[in-house]
Amino acid sequence: MKKIRQTVLGLICSISLFSCTQEAKVSHDANTDESGLFAKGKKVTNDNFTGVVYLQPLIESDSLNQNNVGNVSFEPGARSKWHSHPAGQILLVTGGVGYYQEKGRSKVILRKGDVIKCPPNVPHWHGASADTAFFQVAITGREKGPTVWLEAVSDSIYLAGDR
Numbered sequence: 001m002k003k004i005r006q007t008v009l010g011l012i013c014s015i016s017l018f019s020c021t022q023e024a025k026v027s028h029d030a031n032t033d034e035s036g037l038f039a040k041g042k043k044v045t046n047d048n049f050t051g052v053v054y055l056q057p058l059i060e061s062d063s064l065n066q067n068n069v070g071n072v073s074f075e076p077g078a079r080s081k082w083h084s085h086p087a088g089q090i091l092l093v094t095g096g097v098g099y100y101q102e103k104g105r106s107k108v109i110l111r112k113g114d115v116i117k118c119p120p121n122v123p124h125w126h127g128a129s130a131d132t133a134f135f136q137v138a139i140t141g142r143e144k145g146p147t148v149w150l151e152a153v154s155d156s157i158y159l160a161g162d163r
Helices: 002-027 156-158
Strands: 053-059 065-076 089-102 108-111 115-118 124-128 134-142
Touching: 065 089, 124 134
Parallel strands: none
Antiparallel strands: 053 065, 065 134, 089 108, 089 115, 089 124, 089 134
16 A cells, blocks of 8 residues: 555656646747747847847737837847937846946946836937846836937947956
């Protein structure tokens, strides 16, 4: 009887372990970013970014809510140009290591769980660290106009303060 109980218990543990392993594989397929929260989206092909960036729109602004919400995935070294938002922006960091910098201020290192409130009309940039991917949900107000894109972030600005 004791041997049967041990065999059944071993079988249950094996099934549980297999189930957890399969679940982990499913949650990080090719269509999901490494944070595992949202679809990775499509590769951004405009010139507003340096490096490889993916965007998955989550909510488009409309007459009821004038905010766009998107999941943005930055590969290591990727970053936005300097830009500003007439109605501001909120960044919710969902994974990786990234940077945020406002004009005239020091670069801030971002990690999962960090939240940034980008003030209206303040030029800033954000993106991945040089060696780690970065994932964020961007909530951007559209009621006062579109994003204003500026110049590219130079390598010297991007790398300033590292190490």
